[in-house]
Amino acid sequence: MTALLTIEDLVVSYPKKGFRAAPFRALKGVSLDIRPGETMGLVGESGSGKTTLGRAVLGLAPVESGSIRFDGREISGLSRRERRALSSDIQVVFQDPYSSLNPSMTIGSILSEPLSARGVSESDARGRVAELLDDVGLPSDAAQRRARDFSGGQRQRIAIARALALEPRLVVCDEPVSALDLTTQARVLDLFIEIQERTGVAYLFISHDLSVVRHVSHRVAVMYHGEIVEVGNGDQVTARPVHPYTQRLFMAAPVPHPRRQEVRRVERRRLIDAQRTPSETTSAAAL
Numbered sequence: 001m002t003a004l005l006t007i008e009d010l011v012v013s014y015p016k017k018g019f020r021a022a023p024f025r026a027l028k029g030v031s032l033d034i035r036p037g038e039t040m041g042l043v044g045e046s047g048s049g050k051t052t053l054g055r056a057v058l059g060l061a062p063v064e065s066g067s068i069r070f071d072g073r074e075i076s077g078l079s080r081r082e083r084r085a086l087s088s089d090i091q092v093v094f095q096d097p098y099s100s101l102n103p104s105m106t107i108g109s110i111l112s113e114p115l116s117a118r119g120v121s122e123s124d125a126r127g128r129v130a131e132l133l134d135d136v137g138l139p140s141d142a143a144q145r146r147a148r149d150f151s152g153g154q155r156q157r158i159a160i161a162r163a164l165a166l167e168p169r170l171v172v173c174d175e176p177v178s179a180l181d182l183t184t185q186a187r188v189l190d191l192f193i194e195i196q197e198r199t200g201v202a203y204l205f206i207s208h209d210l211s212v213v214r215h216v217s218h219r220v221a222v223m224y225h226g227e228i229v230e231v232g233n234g235d236q237v238t239a240r241p242v243h244p245y246t247q248r249l250f251m252a253a254p255v256p257h258p259r260r261q262e263v264r265r266v267e268r269r270r271l272i273d274a275q276r277t278p279s280e281t282t283s284a285a286a287l
């Protein structure tokens with residue numbers, strides 16, 4: 001299938017303060033593609049470059065070289081106006097539902113803002129707002145209330161509704177459930193999946209939480225020090241990681257359920273054995 005988003009050899013460097021200080025290279029030649037309707041999970045430790053990659057796709061990071069193509073068209077280095085035109089295709093949901101919504105605006109205004117900017121009439125926008133609220137499981141009277149009246153989980157539903165208002169084909173989700181409690185996380189994750197099944201939207205789903213990424217992703221990419229060290233389908237990467245960093249990352253992740261703990265123990269044993277030389281394995285087995 002043709003990719004919706006194709007990133008090739010992407011280098012992003014942040015300028016450093018100070019005379020003659022060399023810029024900091026946050027992405028060191030990243031290549032990745034996302035297909036229509038696919039969720040690409042992006043995991044990696046803090047500082048590995050996940051958010052930078054998401055921001056580069058949104059045109060918010062200083063790209064030094066490489067390319068980002070959306071539907072075959074180069075989108076890095078677009079002017080502001082061209083970027084704005086692209087916002088109906090590429091949207092974002094951020095981590096913090098408290099700072100990403102203006103607390104004093106009504107939900108109706110928050111959701112109709114992107115619609116009016118596209119020239120949608122007031123009455124059509126009202127209808128679309130009602131539809132969007134329904135899509136994310138909020139009552140229609142939410143339109144008259146203000147963002148400050150809603151819980152974190154509800155606010156994240158509103159942020160998702162806002163991202164969906166223009167029917168984008170790709171949403172960059174940057175840690176969209178990290179600020180929520182576990183039960184709310186599960187509900188919001190299911191909402192992401194349900195919306196995708198209905199609309200065919202693709203997600204670049206950034207999270208430091210492996211169980212979250214496993215739950216939503218078709219494929220998973222692992223970042224390490226500004227590079228992607230492994231990409232594969234979720235099961236492959238999580239159950240049979242190839243890169244030593246991915247193996248460490250997955251073995252260190254907490255596994256709350258006793259059955260999963262048992263599976264994890266077996267996986268860990270297998271990995272340790274696989275890393276041993278044949279003679280070490282034989283002698284270990286003999287003990």
Ligand SMILES: Nc1ncnc2c1ncn2[C@@H]1O[C@H](COP(=O)(O)OP(=O)(O)OP(=O)(O)O)[C@@H](O)[C@H]1O
Pocket residue numbers: 014015024026044045046047048049050051052053208
């Ligand atoms: N605006 C900036 N200016 C300078 N350096 C930056 C900037 N933004 C990020 N960095 C650096 O780039 C590297 C990658 O940061 P990034 O936020 O992309 O990582 P991350 O994997 O998303 O981390 P986290 O999971 O903690 O959000 C880090 O070393 C960070 O300090």
